[in-house]
Amino acid sequence: MRVLVAVASRHDATAEIGEAIGRQLTDAGLEVEVLAAESVGAMGAYDAVVLGSSVYMGSWLPAATKLVDRFQIDLRERPVWLFSSGPIGSPAKPEGDPASVVQIAKSVDAIGHRTFAGRLERDRLNLGEKLVSAAVRAPDGDFRDWDAVAQWSSEIVGELVREAVEA
Ligand SMILES: Cc1cc2nc3c(=O)[nH]c(=O)nc-3n(C[C@H](O)[C@H](O)[C@H](O)COP(=O)(O)O)c2cc1C
Numbered sequence: 001m002r003v004l005v006a007v008a009s010r011h012d013a014t015a016e017i018g019e020a021i022g023r024q025l026t027d028a029g030l031e032v033e034v035l036a037a038e039s040v041g042a043m044g045a046y047d048a049v050v051l052g053s054s055v056y057m058g059s060w061l062p063a064a065t066k067l068v069d070r071f072q073i074d075l076r077e078r079p080v081w082l083f084s085s086g087p088i089g090s091p092a093k094p095e096g097d098p099a100s101v102v103q104i105a106k107s108v109d110a111i112g113h114r115t116f117a118g119r120l121e122r123d124r125l126n127l128g129e130k131l132v133s134a135a136v137r138a139p140d141g142d143f144r145d146w147d148a149v150a151q152w153s154s155e156i157v158g159e160l161v162r163e164a165v166e167a
Pocket of ligand 1: 085128132
């Protein structure tokens with residue numbers, strides 16, 4: 001079973017979550033390709049898809065939403081899991097799933113969507129991002145929860161194995 005893990009990321013925090021998911025799926029014996037969302041050329045080769053994006057101003061990055069627009073039918077025909085990386089701080093804020101992503105999950109009939117805490121490091125940000133972060137007093141730091149990522153990845157493995165056995 002071939003699984004695509006596609007990720008849209010500006011400053012690598014989400015890309016690294018995608019890589020961690022990819023490693024766990026690979027360790028479970030699945031054939032996995034981890035790609036930047038903008039590099040996905042076709043869906044035909046994949047039996048399942050995990051698609052993630054960081055969240056900026058309440059929305060996924062354009063590379064991720066474009067991928068959904070381009071491949072909506074293909075995604076609806078496959079098991080799909082979505083994840084977002086965004087909330088920062090302890091406790092991580094904003095709470096809950098971004099409304100725009102809930103709509104995307106519906107549009108591709110996703111099996112699940114998970115929002116993971118993110119990372120904000122001022123040194124990596126462009127000027128506009130620095131100004132926005134300062135205005136909302138966003139805290140600096142890496143709040144990613146690798147245990148939560150690992151647990152979600154093993155749920156995906158469980159579902160895929162179950163599907164393969166039932167097929
Ligand atoms: C300008 C700016 C706006 C942001 N807006 C949101 C937001 O609306 N919701 C959210 O959960 N996180 C928001 N974040 C936090 C980022 O999504 C988080 O830092 C994420 O982990 C970055 O991932 P990346 O390095 O893969 O781009 C924002 C960060 C910046 C710098």
